[in-house]
Amino acid sequence: MSKKAMIKITLKEEVLDPQGKAVLSVLKSSGYNNIKDVRVGKYIELFIDSGTENPRGSLDEEVKEISEKVLSNPLIEEFKIEIK
Amino acid sequence: MSKKAMIKITLKEEVLDPQGKAVLSVLKSSGYNNIKDVRVGKYIELFIDSGTENPRGSLDEEVKEISEKVLSNPLIEEFKIEIK
């Protein structure tokens, strides 16, 4: 049995997003004037073998732990998890 | 009125993802043995002023055009759009 965890990682609202800023400036100069802001984050997919025993008790907890400890930087980023 | 377009950009299946591989090896060596694969993509949010006239007719089309022409590289990437 296999599952897929999809994790969206975004910069916290108050943190500067240099990439978003640069993309915004290019969109504006290409005439997309209705775009007000752009934020660039990460989208990570984990493919999980749910047959294997889970090292952290539950899958939810494992993915949360991975997102916190490995995938994101809690000082500047937040994440949202969806598991299918 | 303002809207938000959320775009997930992922590498096509046949494209090698060195970053995903690196994350995978970190996860394995930390004992998350049930993780079989990792793919790293991008997650982009566009904040749109839907009061302003749309330069491309419809919002859907505009966001699709932006995703195709600016945000992603069709040779290696695919995208999914959600607008709220």
Next chain:
Amino acid sequence: MNNKNIKAGITVFPGSNCDFDVYHVLTDVFGINTSFIWHKDKINDLSGYNLIIIPGGFSYGDYLRAGALAARSLIMETLKEYAGRGGIILGICNGFQILLEAGLLSGVMLANRSLKFECKNVYLKTLKTDTPFTCAIKKDAVLKMPIAHHDGNYFATSEIINDLNKNNKIIFKYCEFNGSITGDSNPNGSLYNIAGISNEKFNVMGLMPHPERSSEKLLGSEDGGYIFKSIIKYIREK
């Protein structure tokens, strides 16, 4: 060398940072009449230039994907038209990435296999010597030049690779100092050790290593100078 009658343009995007280096080599080493072209300058037509160089750097910070945002800027339309009329364009490092993203060359650059920025000297084997960029280089010559990039891992679909091979568009490959093309000599994971490719008509070339940093003896190699010498030779003989 005096090449005052040759006119070169260096495109400058926000974040270009090898522009001065290319300028230095073109003017101080080769005596070419060189000017900068700011990406927003309203130039309808580049026909006054014998040569356009898209220099290295971090255009738009290389945010999103290296070269992606510069490739969407307005001057690219003018450049495409210039290329279409046979104008000579050399894209170095970020310039190569921009050419790929703009579709003037085919393929894409992924992050280096190491996922790290790599700055070091590499050796290049010249596969094709009858192009404007290589006509002063001996067949199979090995050139020493530095690389300095984070995304130089050339990738393309098998159709593109077939086309590159069939039409001899692969101009340079990474190799050992003796010319053998090996996995060890590949600094970034690039497909088939590809370091430089050109378009169909051989008037547009992209190159990851930096010839402008290896055109003076004091800097450890003059091999990059052969690329500029080739261009000069080609322009003079045309």
Next chain:
Amino acid sequence: MAIKPKVKEKPAAKKRGRKPAFKEKENYKLFGLSLDEYKKINELLGHEPDDFELGIFSAMWSEHCSYKSSKVYLKTLPVKGDKIVIGPGENAGAVDFGGGDALIFKMESHNHPSFIEPFQGAATGVGGIMRDIFTMGARPIANLNSLRFGSCFNPKTPYYVSEVVKGIGFYGNCMGVPTVGGEVVFDECYNDNILVNAFTIGIVKKDGIFLSSKCEVGNIVVYVGSATGMDGIHGATMASEEFDSKKNKKRSTVQVGDPFTEKLLLEACLEAMDKKLIVSIQDMGAAGITSSSFEMADKSGHGMIINLDAFPLRTPNMTPVEIMLSESQERMLLATRKEDFDALNRVFDKWGLNCVKVGEVIDEKTIKFYYNSKPYKSLDVGAVVNGPAYNRPKRKPKYLQKILPVKINNYKVPKNLNEVAKRLLTHPNIASKRPIFTQYDYSIGTNTVIPPGFSAAVLRVQGGIKTSKDSKDDNNKDKGFLLNVSGNSRYAYLNPYMGGALAVAECARNIAACGGTPVAITDCLNFASPEDPEVMWQFSEVVKGIKDAAIKLNTPVISGNVSFYNETAKKEGGKTIISKIYPTPVIGMVGFIEDVNKAVTPYFKDEGDEIFLLGKLKGDLGGSLYMDLVHKDFRQKPAGIDLDYEISLQNCIRSLINSGMVKSAADISEGGIFVALAESSITNPDKILGFTVDLNIKELRNDEILFSEFEQAFIITSNSLVKQKLLKAAANFNVSLLKIGVVGKDVMKINNTIELKSDTIKYGYERGVEKIISAAYM
């Protein structure tokens, strides 16, 4: 992506309905002020300070901005010399390079932010020091860095190393400024306090230097660059405080670096300067708009009106004090003539940057703030800027009583010196730093003549690098300059005075070993808490050592930085212990060479060349890595340095090199003469060489000869044909020159005790640091 060690502090609370950063109005301690300081502020103001006033005073009176504990000592350093154009006091110091050019340089620490978030901390450290340089009108032309990490056995170390290095590369590479050198040291004492010191040098026309002190009454005050957000608020006070977990909570968000915007800011500023649209300019570093406005006002002898409504904000509804203390990156404050504002605005607009009128220079030594279109607060410039100065109590540390000369007979010579030799060469403090510096673009700029990996970096100045493309000239075509950063904290711990002097001497040796003449220095003084009298004593001794060496070597100190409070309180077995770094003075030195073609590298060139020892060996093992690794005891008195002898020695080697007779030259430092010889054979980029050396010194054991570190000596090689001439030339300097061997094919042999194959040694040498970095990915 690496496994991160547990981050101590909780992520900031969810930010719905953000609370203002300060509410404990009466709690001056939270602002890092002492009771006396608080009373003084009351007195100066004539009332209890409110948040706004307390924020401004605490930032400006912080250790970081006011140098209150170090001022009295820094004043003693030599600052004048015939090549010095600008000494300390400005954003950076400047030296005369000749031909109408000046070089501007400075080093700065970014230790605490790098410990909290190593990638962003290191990146913004590099960004900050570059702004210090281009705010003076200079184009940054090279970066260096000095890094200290915890023990290589500490599981967190790989994470810090790989992130710090990535951060430095990220910023410097994008800016297009080559990173040409540095140093990296691993030691347990940095486990909880890593050090990141960044150095930048820039070039400018001597008559085109911009100062922060020039604004005139009636000038418009202009804000340029990125918008202001909630970044690093309270950074200035944080940087001056012990690092315990409780206090960390008041920090707001981490500062995120945007090198792309800084590159635009660089180009825009240089263009505006070139067009003479700027009267005076100051970057916004620590304490952001607060320090830049008050310092600009103070130095010019005027005051300002500052309109807090005008600032471009990234986070809406920031309070006045938050605006004043924000440490958002990539911003500058400048003064321009009224009539030039429109032209100035066009330049910044071309580069896509904010350019906003935020005030005016007035003829009154006060800063008058406006907020919500109304007068808000008025603060006396002098009161804010003239922070306290302390002569803090100091006491010679107790541990020093136990630091005695080595009793060598208590230690056996190891049976297998080959094994010892290998251990030294693969130790990360000695092993090749290539896995680090290949992540930095060191060849951009087409000026790097001798790249990182050897002694000092050697650069030339190509015509196009000048600030303006139109003002190209060839005045300094053949001239070169040399850069080095050095510091040995173990030595400074064992003998603080000598530690200060050695750092200066070692930089000078590295420069002399390439053929250059030292010209001036900058420094970064990294210490634990100045409130500890023992630390204060170490500090005073280190400064004295730097001073004496700088005077002797004729290298005035033209800029620098002090970082105190590099200590962390932690709980261990129920007890709170304070982990302190060793005193860590780091010197950055700049030297010149008339003909850059004559610069030499340290590696052997050809088989058959003769190897010489220039100088004398003392064979003192105190404080050496050998004593630490093999005998587990480095806490012993190291050999001192004789500064007069140092000068003769350096004059001698410089003269030999410039006469063209020397093919390679290496100084002796960590790992002793063995490491100097081994590195000379394996760092030749084109071939591997070996050597045969016979070096027997009466009264010295083999381990003393091979591994003693604090030697005043060099290894040089030359073609055998010039031997007599070389000996004669050295004799003129009263320095001994002794032939000790020849360069060979691929084996290293010393005194029948060492015999090693060069290529296997090279492999280990190349892997020593690589192993640590790759551990971050596994």
